[in-house]
Amino acid sequence: MSEQPPTPASPNPVTPGSQASFGTYRRQPVSFVRRGTRLQGRRQQAWDEHADAFVVDVPRHVADTSVHPDYVFDAEEEFGRTAPLVVEIGSGLGEAVVAAAEADPGKDFLAVEVYRPGLANTLLRIGQRGLTNVRVVQANAPEVLGSMLPAGSVSELWVFFPDPWHKAKHHKRRMVKDSFAELAARVLAPGGVWRLATDWSGYAQQMREVVAGSEHFRNAHDGERTGAESPLTAAWASGADCEATGEQDTVGGWAPRFEGRVLTSFENKAANAGRVIFDLTAERLPAVP
Numbered sequence: 668m669s670e671q672p673p674t675p676a677s678p679n680p681v682t683p684g685s686q687a688s689f690g691t692y693r694r695q696p697v698s699f700v701r702r703g704t705r706l707q708g709r710r711q712q713a714w715d716e717h718a719d720a721f722v723v724d725v726p727r728h729v730a731d732t733s734v735h736p737d738y739v740f741d742a743e744e745e746f747g748r749t750a751p752l753v754v755e756i757g758s759g760l761g762e763a764v765v766a767a768a769e770a771d772p773g774k775d776f777l778a779v780e781v782y783r784p785g786l787a788n789t790l791l792r793i794g795q796r797g798l799t800n801v802r803v804v805q806a807n808a809p810e811v812l813g814s815m816l817p818a819g820s821v822s823e824l825w826v827f828f829p830d831p832w833h834k835a836k837h838h839k840r841r842m843v844k845d846s847f848a849e850l851a852a853r854v855l856a857p858g859g860v861w862r863l864a865t866d867w868s869g870y871a872q873q874m875r876e877v878v879a880g881s882e883h884f885r886n887a888h889d890g891e892r893t894g895a896e897s898p899l900t901a902a903w904a905s906g907a908d909c910e911a912t913g914e915q916d917t918v919g920g921w922a923p924r925f926e927g928r929v930l931t932s933f934e935n936k937a938a939n940a941g942r943v944i945f946d947l948t949a950e951r952l953p954a955v956p
C-alpha cells in the first residue's frame with residue numbers, strides 16, 4: 668500500500684450519491700448505475716481485514732467514485748517492484764483478476780470497479796489465496812485511464828463483459844466507445860494489448876468498430892473468423908440476443924477465447940441463456956511521430 672497521496676490544493680467536496688446517480692458525471696454520461704455500497708458479513712470482514720493492504724486510497728474529486736486529477740498511481744511503490752501491470756476495468760466480483768494474479772505471479776494486477784461489494788468480494792479472494800500482486804481501486808474507469816495511471820504504464824488492459832446498455836437511447840453510456848479507445852491508448856505501452864469480451868452481438872460490433880476506427884490500435888485478428896467461423900454469424904443464426912436473420916458475418920476480426928480469462932459466474936449465465944461470447948484483441952501501435 669502506498670503512502671497517502673498529497674492532499675490536493677483545493678479538493679472539491681466528495682458528494683456521495685451525486686451526479687453519478689442520475690447517469691451523468693460533470694455532464695458526461697457514465698457507464699454504471701449506483702448500487703448499494705453497504706457491506707455485510709464476510710464481505711465486511713474481508714474489507715476490514717484487507718482494505719489497508721490492497722485498496723488504493725485515492726483522493727476524490729466530484730463524487731465518491733471519482734479520482735482527483737492530480738493523483739498519479741505509482742505501481743513500483745505500490746507493489747514494491749517493477750513488473751508488467753495488467754489492469755482490469757469493471758472487475759465485478761474479482762473472479763478473473765484474482766485467478767489471473769494467482770496464475771501469473773510475475774505480473775502485477777489492478778482491479779478497477781465502482782461496485783464496493785464486488786471489491787469486497789475481490790479482497791476476500793485475495794486474502795484466501797494469500798496474493799500480494801493485486802490491488803483494487805473503487806473508481807470510475809475513464810478517470811483512472813485519463814489521469815490516475817501514468818501514460819504508457821500498462822502492459823495489458825482488460826474489459827470483460829461491460830454493461831451492455833441495450834436501448835438505443837442508452838448507447839451513449841456504453842464504456843467502449845471512441846473516447847474510451849483514446850484513454851486505453853494513453854495508458855498502454857506500445858505493443859501493449861487491449862482485451863475485450865462481451866456476450867451481446869450489438870455491443871461486440873460496436874467494439875470491433877471502435878478498434879478498427881482507432882489510429883492507435885491494430886486488431887490482432889483482423890479478418891479472421893468470418894462466415895461460419897464467426898461468433899456473429901452464430902448470433903445471427905440463433906437470435907438469442909437479436910433478430911435471427913441468418914446473415915453471414917463477412918468482416919470477422921474476432922479473437923479466440925482468451926485463455927487467461929476464467930469462466931466467471933457472469934459469463935456462465937450468459938452462456939446458459941444461449942448467448943454467444945465474443946472476444947477481441949487489439950494491439951497498441953507505436954505513437955505516430
Ligand SMILES: C[S@@+](CC[C@H](N)C(=O)[O-])C[C@H]1O[C@@H](n2cnc3c(N)ncnc32)[C@H](O)[C@@H]1O
Pocket residue numbers: 697698699756757758759760779780781782785806807808809826827828829830842931932933934
Ligand atoms: C456486467 S459486469 C461484468 C463484471 C466482470 N467483468 C465479469 O465478467 O464478471 C460490469 C461491471 O463493470 C462495472 N463498471 C461499470 N462501469 C464502470 C466504470 N465506469 N468504472 C468502473 N467499473 C465500472 C460494474 O459495476 C460491473 O461490476
